[in-house]
Amino acid sequence: MQLNRNICKIGQREEINILTAKSKNGELLILTPELTRDQLRKWRNSRTFLCPQCNAPVKLKVGDIVIPHFAHKKDTACSATFSEGETPEHLMGKQQLYGLLKKREKHVELEPFLRMLSQRPDILVITKSGTIPIEFQCSTIPISEMESRSNGYRSIGMKPIWILHTPTKFTGFAYGVGLFHFSKYHESFFTHVHPEGYTLLTYKPQKERFYYFSNLVHVAGKRYIGIHRSLSVDKQVFPFARPKTPTKEELKQYISIYLAMRNEFLQSRILLSRRGVNDPFLRMCYEMRMHPTNLPQWVGLPVAHSESFREHDCEWQLSLIYYMRRKGMSFKELTDGHIRHFINRMEIPTMGKEKACQVYRDFLIAEGIESFQNHQVIDEMIIFRLFSERLLAKRYEN
Template sequence: MLIAMNERRELINLVHWQKRTSLLPLKKQKFYCPQCERPVILKVGAVNIPHFAHKKHSDCSESFAEGETLEHMQAKIQLYSLFERSSYTPHLEPTLRNCAQRPDLYVKDREQHYVIEYQWTPISKKQLQKRTITYAEAKYPSFWLTKPPHTLRPNLIQMIRLTPFYRTVYEMNDRPYLYYYDPRIQNFYYIAPLLHVQNDRYIGHVQKIPYEEQTVPFRREILKLSSSEIERYVHYYVHARMRRIEQAIRYERGNDTLLTRCHDLKLLPFELPNWIGVPLAESHSFRQHTLDWQLHYIHHCLMGAEDWSSEETIVTYSARYQLSQAERHAVEQYRQFLEKIQVTDLRETLPETTYFRHFETTLVAKG
């Protein structure tokens, strides 16, 4: 940890000590953890960043700061310095009222306040959700930054794989972006809008922002996409949809598959209309490709002679297949889409302009 109390109960912030040699006289003093108030040791080595550590293993050390990576500590120091130069008042590793956790940073100005957590190594979805909910219950909005994946190509629209950890971070942050920060090269990465394709695959626009150009608070608004950028999203999405059909033809066997539904509807897989398998703002609620769950819905409606644009159909469909609330919301979005385009026959296809406009509307909604 980078913050500790001295014997006078004054907080000592190691970020403000620029030289290691200036810290050496402090090693003779006694320091205590602000959280548990047990003794901690000031460690000033030749390699690691100077820091405090508990003298022995404790419940406090399990919940905060022990065994942090070099990158995590670098990120905390750099983020603290970034906010220190802004209109915000930053607090490093604060002890918060009514909260059993100590975030990496707590920042506030006259209008807003929130805690910032930086996560270099992944934690479980359960841990991340628990910590976020704990902050929320104590009235502290939270914001998460994470280590960037190795596969990012800055300033390009590309296919991106998100692990469960990264997906949870995206869902827990009440902002349209997925945010990364690499303290080693001091670059921020923003990905938005994210368009779900299938399982852990998304399409996203990656923007790189050097540390010295970063402003606070972190960006909330989605930059407006150009027509060529939207076309790039369409290209990736259509290609992924075609790959899904090819995968079904080559590998799927059984009685409840994309192929059997096409057979029931008297269509070849490549003849499926382009309004089945379209992106929606809530498509990520299903881990399947949109082509699968949307075809399942259309198949259900046609086999049961139900109106696919009817609200009553959503009720019966959701009950029959025991959809979660998020899945039901996604299907409702699809119903509204079908109601809007007013297609009545599987042989109808959307004009290219209408198809493009739907992508444009969806990408704006993602922001």
């Protein structure tokens, strides 16, 4: 059963729009972009259409602006199965994605109803290796709802793919390495693949292009360093194309942006903080008798799992060092148990934060740094190595 969730309010009643219908003899008809409006107008005048789910009569609407669609002639019990309304962009995007996938795979369904879950993915792709639900999300929905739907798919062995409708501002970003801002909602669409790291895949139906933000490295808050690329729908493959490995020159751009952001963070905490020594970061600097701009270069490093912290790397790493100082211990004496105790004192303790602290500790020990008094220089080659290890399967040699 292949229904579309598009619901339009007309006066006090709802009109349910669908992209598929049945003929009287049971033939399934799917409205794809290849069908011309002239052809559809002939269908409209010569055929009878039924809803694939409730078997109620539906009419074929063919205008000059809105995407052609079927609509129930009146309210029916079928309306209870539709959870949300949709935009023309969603209809257009699903048509285009469906067309793309039909060219790449043999078995593709447009909005099938999964009775065992009472869920309706936008598209379902059945391959030899498994069944993949694809959700093309245009409207903003609660993250908890996304997680619930994904958990439902996973409970029956399916691995869902969520594709975000490209926000308008994203299309104006320059291609290549840059600093990008993503909300918590955008982050819920991130996927992680080793070794490339986090990727955000979006699609813009009006331009028929995918926009990738790949190899994302969290800096602080909503800011990420990453690489922006786009791919036309006719060049897309399935499974969806994976981002290219960053080049050596691109990694050097990562370093430049990261170091500039580190300097900006330290300067801003001095110039913009209204709390002075009541600011936790400045208080730690004050008690350790260290001016923020004179912190050792190894405070604020882009180690693996650092995206688990919302704070800048300088902030959580200095906090760990401050904890060690109060305990009177060196990095070699800092056990996993100590790290767990340090993390559990936080408002939101996570395993990712523990791992980030462990990687940071192990890195400093390997570099011969044992305490805060050590002011060993960490040059750009070492930071280059950290980015290389995080984003590449094989480290670039310098």
